[in-house]
Amino acid sequence: xxxxxxxxxxxxxxxxxxxxxxxxxxxxxxxxxxxxxxxxxxxxxxxxxxxxxxxxxxxxxxxxxxxxxxxxxxxxxxxxxxxxxxxxxxxxxxxxxxxxxxxxxxxxxxxxxxxxxxxxxxxxxxxxxxxxxxxxxxxxxxxxxxxxxxxxxxxxxxxxxxxxxxxxxxxxxxxxxxxxxxxxxxxxxxxxxxxxxxxxxxxxxxxxxxxxxxxxxxxxxxxxxxxxxxxxxxxxxxxxxxxxxxxxxxxxxxxxxxxxxxxxxxxxxxxxxxxxxxxxxxxxxxxxxxxxxxxxxxxxxxxxxxxxxxxxx
Amino acid sequence: xxxxxxxxxxxxxxxxxxxxxxxxxxxxxxxxxxxxxxxxxxxxxxxxxxxxxxxxxxxxxxxxxxxxxxxxxxxxxxxxxxxxxxxxxxxxxxxxxxxxxxxxxxxxxxxxxxxxxxxxxxxxxxxxxxxxxxxxxxxxxxxxxxxxxxxxxxxxxxxxxxxxxxxxxxxxxxxxxxxxxxxxxxxxxxxxxxxxxxxxxxxxxxxxxxxxxxxxxxxxxxxxxxxxxxxxxxxxxxxxxxxxxxxxxxxxxxxxxxxxxxxxxxxxxxxxxxxxxxxxxxxxxxxxxxxxxxxxxxxxxxxxxxxxxxxxxxxxxxxxxxxxxxxxxxxxxxxxxxxxxxxxxxxxxxxxxxxxxxxxxxxxxxxxxxxxxxxxxxxxxxxxxxxxxxxxxxxxxxxxxxxxxxxxxxxxxxxxxxxxxxxxxxxxxxxxxxxxxxxxxxxxxxxxxxxxxxxxxxxxxxxxxxxxxxxxxxxxxxxxxxxxxxxxxxxxxxxxxxxxxxxxxxxxxxxxxxx
Numbered sequence: 001x002x003x004x005x006x007x008x009x010x011x012x013x014x015x016x017x018x019x020x021x022x023x024x025x026x027x028x029x030x031x032x033x034x035x036x037x038x039x040x041x042x043x044x045x046x047x048x049x050x051x052x053x054x055x056x057x058x059x060x061x062x063x064x065x066x067x068x069x070x071x072x073x074x075x076x077x078x079x080x081x082x083x084x085x086x087x088x089x090x091x092x093x094x095x096x097x098x099x100x101x102x103x104x105x106x107x108x109x110x111x112x113x114x115x116x117x118x119x120x121x122x123x124x125x126x127x128x129x130x131x132x133x134x135x136x137x138x139x140x141x142x143x144x145x146x147x148x149x150x151x152x153x154x155x156x157x158x159x160x161x162x163x164x165x166x167x168x169x170x171x172x173x174x175x176x177x178x179x180x181x182x183x184x185x186x187x188x189x190x191x192x193x194x195x196x197x198x199x200x201x202x203x204x205x206x207x208x209x210x211x212x213x214x215x216x217x218x219x220x221x222x223x224x225x226x227x228x229x230x231x232x233x234x235x236x237x238x239x240x241x242x243x244x245x246x247x248x249x250x251x252x253x254x255x256x257x258x259x260x261x262x263x264x265x266x267x268x269x270x271x272x273x274x275x276x277x278x279x280x281x282x283x284x285x286x287x288x289x290x291x292x293x294x295x296x297x298x299x300x301x302x303x304x305x306x307x308x309x310x311x312x313x
Numbered sequence: 314x315x316x317x318x319x320x321x322x323x324x325x326x327x328x329x330x331x332x333x334x335x336x337x338x339x340x341x342x343x344x345x346x347x348x349x350x351x352x353x354x355x356x357x358x359x360x361x362x363x364x365x366x367x368x369x370x371x372x373x374x375x376x377x378x379x380x381x382x383x384x385x386x387x388x389x390x391x392x393x394x395x396x397x398x399x400x401x402x403x404x405x406x407x408x409x410x411x412x413x414x415x416x417x418x419x420x421x422x423x424x425x426x427x428x429x430x431x432x433x434x435x436x437x438x439x440x441x442x443x444x445x446x447x448x449x450x451x452x453x454x455x456x457x458x459x460x461x462x463x464x465x466x467x468x469x470x471x472x473x474x475x476x477x478x479x480x481x482x483x484x485x486x487x488x489x490x491x492x493x494x495x496x497x498x499x500x501x502x503x504x505x506x507x508x509x510x511x512x513x514x515x516x517x518x519x520x521x522x523x524x525x526x527x528x529x530x531x532x533x534x535x536x537x538x539x540x541x542x543x544x545x546x547x548x549x550x551x552x553x554x555x556x557x558x559x560x561x562x563x564x565x566x567x568x569x570x571x572x573x574x575x576x577x578x579x580x581x582x583x584x585x586x587x588x589x590x591x592x593x594x595x596x597x598x599x600x601x602x603x604x605x606x607x608x609x610x611x612x613x614x615x616x617x618x619x620x621x622x623x624x625x626x627x628x629x630x631x632x633x634x635x636x637x638x639x640x641x642x643x644x645x646x647x648x649x650x651x652x653x654x655x656x657x658x659x660x661x662x663x664x665x666x667x668x669x670x671x672x673x674x675x676x677x678x679x680x681x682x683x684x685x686x687x688x689x690x691x692x693x694x695x696x697x698x699x700x701x702x703x704x705x706x707x708x709x710x711x712x713x714x715x716x717x718x719x720x721x722x723x724x725x726x727x728x729x730x731x732x733x734x735x736x737x738x739x740x741x742x743x744x745x746x747x748x749x750x751x752x753x754x755x756x757x758x759x760x761x762x763x764x765x766x767x768x769x770x771x772x773x774x775x776x777x778x779x780x781x782x783x784x785x786x787x788x789x790x791x792x793x794x795x796x797x798x799x800x801x802x803x804x805x806x807x808x809x810x811x812x813x814x815x816x817x818x819x820x821x822x823x824x825x826x827x828x
Contacts, residue, residue, distance in 0.1 A: 030709065161538055167542075
C-alpha cells in the first residue's frame with residue numbers, strides 16, 4: 001500500500017513537471033514581447049527600442065528556452081513566481097490575496113454540487129421513470145448545456161436587478177456568494193446528478209437489491225441503504241474530475257460577479273499579455289488539477305480494497 | 314417511493330412564493346453621502362512614476378500646477394499664475410499659498426522642486442517635452458519657482474496638465490502612500506475597491522459629498538446590472554470603466570440618465586507608408602471617399618460618435634480649421650482610381666498587372682468593436698471594387714506588426730485630452746519618434762519637417778504652423794479620420810447635477826449632489 005502510494009505521488013510530481021514545462025513553452029511561444037511590455041509599464045509612451053533590448057538582456061530572454069525554464073523552475077520551487085507585468089506586484093503576493101477568494105468559490109460550489117447532485121439523482125432514481133425523474137432528467141440536460149456566463153447573467157437579472165435579494169457583484173456577506181455558488185455548481189451538479197441516477201439504476205438490478213426487496217424493504221430504503229453506498233467510488237472519481245474543472249468555471253464566474261480571485265486575474269493577465277502572471281496561474285492550475293486527482297485516487301484506494309491490489313500481467 | 318404529492322407541491326410553491334416576497338435587500342441604503350463609481354481595474358497605489366496604476370484616480374488625489382479645463386483652457390492649480398520668458402527658455406510659477414498636503418506637509422517651493430526633479434531631466438520621462446528640455450530649477454521665493462529649459466517647449470504648459478508624473482506628492486510620503494493636495498484622500502485601496510474621503514482642507518471647491526467608493530467591476534455587463542440594481546451610481550468613461558454605445562442605449566431605455574458629450578479622441582484608419590499599395594495616393598483617395606462615416610457613427614456607435622475628416626476634434630486646442638465631412642461617393646472613389654492609372658470597376662481593379670487587394674489588420678483586444686467597423690468598411694469598399702481582407706489578430710501580434718507597418722490598413726486613435734494635439738503629432742506622425750508597440754499613423758520626410766516646426770513654434774505663429782501640418786495630411790490623404798467617439802456615462806437617478814470632468818482621465822465629482 002505504501003509503495004503504491006509513493007508511486008502515485010511520484011507520478012503526480014512527474015506530471016506536474018511535464019505540465020509546467022509544456023505551459024512554459026506555450027506561454028513563451030505566444031506572440032508578444034515581454035520586454036516591450038515591461039518597458040511600456042515602466043516608461044509608458046517613453047518606451048523605446050534601446051530600453052526594450054536592455055530589459056530583454058537583463059531578464060535573460062535571449063537565453064535558450066531550456067535554460068529559461070530551469071531558471072523559472074528553480075525560482076518557482078522557492079515560491080518566487082516573478083512580478084506581475086500588469087500590477088507590478090510579486091505573484092506570491094497576488095496569490096496570497098486571491099487564492100482564498102477562489103477557494104471559497106470552489107468550496108461553496110463544490111458543496112452545492114454535491115448536495116444538489118445527490119438530491120436530484122436519488123429523487124430521480126426514486127421516481128424511476130415518473131414525472132419527477134423526467135423533469136430532473138430534463139433539468140440536468142439543460143444545466144449541463146447552459147453556458148455559465150449566460151446562466152450567471154440570468155440569475156443576476158432575476159435575483160439582483162428585479163428582486164433585489166442579493167448583490168450583483170463583490171463580496172458583502174453570505175448572500176453575495178449565493179449566485180456565484182449556484183452558477184459554478186450548475187454544470188457539475190447536472191453531470192453528477194446523471195452519474196448518481198444511472199449508477200443507482202444499475203445498482204438496483206444487482207442481487208443484493210433484489211434481496212432487499214425480498215426482505216420487505218421499500219424502494220426508498222433499498223436505494224438509500226443498499227444502492228447509495230455502492231455508487232461511492234464512481235461518484236467520488238467523477239466528483240473529483242468535475243471539481244477540478246470548476247476552476248475553469250471560476251475564470252468566468254469571478255469576472256462576472258466581480259470576485260477578486262485567481263480566475264479573474266488570469267483573464268486580465270491574458271488581456272494584458274502578462275506572461276509572468278499567466279505562467280504562475282497556469283502552474284497553480286496544474287498543481288490543483290493533479291493534487292485533487294491524486295487525492296481522489298488515494299481515497300478510492302482506501303475505500304475499495306480491489307484498487308489496492310497490485311496489477312498482474 | 315418519493316412522490317410529488319399535493320402536500321409537497323404546496324410546500325414547494327409556498328417556499329418559492331415566500332422567497333419572492335422577501336424584502337429587497339437595501340444595498341443602496343447607508344450610502345447617502347457616498348458616490349459609488351465603477352472602475353474597470355484596481356487603482357493600485359497611485360505611484361506617480363510608474364505606469365501601473367489606472368489613470369483615472371490621480372486627479373482626485375493629486376493636484377498639478379496647472380489644470381486642464383474645457384476645450385484645453387489652462388486653469389490655475391497649485392500655481393496661481395505663470396509666465397513664459399520671451400525667449401521661451403524659462404517658465405516662472407507663482408505657487409498657491411496656504412496649501413498643505415493631507416499629511417500636513419506644507420506645499421511650497423521646496424516641495425515643488427523636490428517633485429519636479431523626480432521626473433524633469435530623467436531619461437524615462439524624455440517623452441515629455443519639458444522633461445527632455447529641462448535644465449534646472451531655481452527657488453525665487455518661498456512660493457515662487459522658475460523652471461529653466463535648454464530649448465523652448467511651446468506645449469510645456471499643456472504638458473503640465475497630464476495625468477502623471479507631473480502631479481505633486483508629499484515629500485514626506487512613504488513608498489506606496491498616495492498623499493497629495495487634491496480634493497480627495499485615499500482612505501484605503503485593495504484589488505476590489507478604493508475608498509476616498511473628502512479632503513476638508515482642500516484649497517478649491519470641496520465636493521458636496523463626503524465619500525467616494527471606487528468599485529472594481531471588470532465586466533461591462535456586471536457594471537450595467539449593478540447600476541440597474543442601485544449598487545453603483547455612475548459607470549462610464551473610457552479610462553474609468555468604459556460603457557459601450559449599445560449598452561448605453563439599453564440603459565437609457567430603462568430610466569438611467571445617459572450623459573454623452575463630444576469626445577476628444579479620433580478614430581483613424583491608418584495607411585501603411587511602407588505598403589506599395591498604400592503609397593499610391595489614388596488608392597488612399599478611393600478609400601477616403603468610399604467610406605460612409607455617418608453610417609459608421611449611426612449604426613456601429615448607436616449615434617454616440619461624430620463623423621469627421623479631421624485628425625483632431627475641436628474639443629482639443631489648436632485642432633485647426635474644419636474639413637467638411639465627405640459624403641460617401643462610390644463614383645468619385647472609382648474616378649480617383651481611374652485617374653491614378655487603375656483599370657476596372659466594381660468587380661475589381663488592376664494596375665500594371667497587379668490586382669487591388671488590401672490587408673486590413675484588426676485586433677479586438679487593442680480596439681474593442683474594431684472587427685465590426687472593419688467588416689462594415691469592407692462591405693463599403695467592396696462596392697467600389699476594392700477587395701479587402703480582414704486579418705484579426707491578438708493584441709501582442711498587433712503590437713509587433715503595427716510598429717513595422719506590416720499592414721495596408723489598420724485602426725489608430727489619437728490620445729485625446731490632455732495629451733493632444735502635441736502628443737499624437739509628436740509621436741504618431743514623426744519618423745524618428747520611437748512609439749514602441751503603438752506604431753505610427755503616418756510618416757513622411759516632408760511631414761517630419763512640418764511637425765517639427767509646429768511643435769517648436771510658440772505664440773501667435775503656432776496656430777498657422779499646426780494648420781500647415783493638418784493641410785499636408787489632408788492634401789496627401791495621409792490618413793483617413795472616421796469618427797470622434799463621444800464620452801459616454803450612465804448615471805443613477807439619485808445623482809444630481811452630473812457634469813463630465815474635463816478629460817476622460819478624471820473622475821466625475823464636481824458639481825454632483827446625491828439624492
